[in-house]
Amino acid sequence: MNHSVVKYPIFCWFMLFFPLCFYGCASLSNKDHPFHFDRQHAILSQREGWQVLQDEKEGIILWNEEHLAAIVMLYSPSGNKKLTPDLLNHQLFIGIRNKDIVLKEPLIIDGKDALHSLLLGELDSRKFKFDSYTIKGEGIVCDIVYFAPPDFFDAKHEDFLTLIQTFKFPAQ
16 A cells, blocks of 8 residues: 555645634634643654654644554634534544444543544545544543554554553643
């Protein structure tokens, strides 16, 4: 499988999803992003083989070339207290086609309401398997997504689970 053929849809998904989430799902009173996350934790918690593909103040994409896997971590303000992790998670996957939801479970991460979902779907006509956590804090939402082609998914999934197990919400 051509790695650049897989990397392109990942980058496009991030660029499509980020503005939708940041400007569509959340209401901002100013353009400065009020929350900052620990980039070093996101990077250093990963084992060998991960590189930073995109690094913005609102999030980061980590890419594993060998296993065609990506981790996307996004923070966005959420002024609407009525938005549930389930609704926020649904918005996360708007651009994914032919979704097959394998698992959807509410849980608590770092004392915050969260939704864990596992699904199969297509991005730019390529099949991917997604594992996501949508975590809603006070005025902030964090989406952490791991995805890879189904045949490569398990190769680096443990790295993602380590990141989730050590996740801490930023101080507000």
